[in-house]
Amino acid sequence: MTLRGMAPTVKAMTRPKRTAPPAKKAGKSPSPSHLDRHGKAKMVHVGAKDETRREALARGRVFMHKATLAIVRENRAAKGDVLTVAKLAAIGAAKRTGELIPLAHVILLDGVDVSFELDDASASVLIEARVAATGRTGVEMEALSAVAVAALTIYDMLKAVDRGMVIGEIALFEKRGGQSGDWRRPA
Secondary structure (H helix, E strand, O other): OOOOOOOOOOOOOOOOOOOOOOOOOOOOOOOOOOEOOOOOEOOOOOOOOOOEEEEEEEEEEEEOOHHHHHHHHOOOOOOOOHHHHHHHHHHHHHHOHHHHOOOOOOOOEEEEEEEEEEEOOOOEEEEEEEEEEEEOOOOHHHHHHHHHHHHHHHHHHHOOOOOOOEEEEEEEEEEEOOOOOOEEOOO
């Protein structure tokens, strides 16, 4: 897909390859866990599940003009230190995911690690969030929320110089723990 009006440094984003769903267990047909028997949305009851260690890794990017990336690298943004503010926003978002996503549980997190990589080749900031908890439900939504809010914060901090930035490629890359086991996005 092409992005009309974008700087030549911003490459067209591609949709990630879809992975096949896990194989069906014998005798069970898959059903969405957030639907009741009438097909209406409901919150999943997790009280009977065992507490286990859970981790999730999500990534995303903010594409921008090369000059805007230089502002980030040289810490010259008028609003302040872009990456430090984005990191704090990401941690806050992970902690408040249960308030942002209607059917997500409020989870006591063990840790949130957020990192950034400035990529000159694609004129982008790669955002990576790793979230960990010991609990009854996964932390995938917390990792994805952290990345999304970090990206929005980067946009907010730099919009005065580059309104054409593109937020994209936000995806879960890895999850560990829970009943469904470990999962990693294929390369």
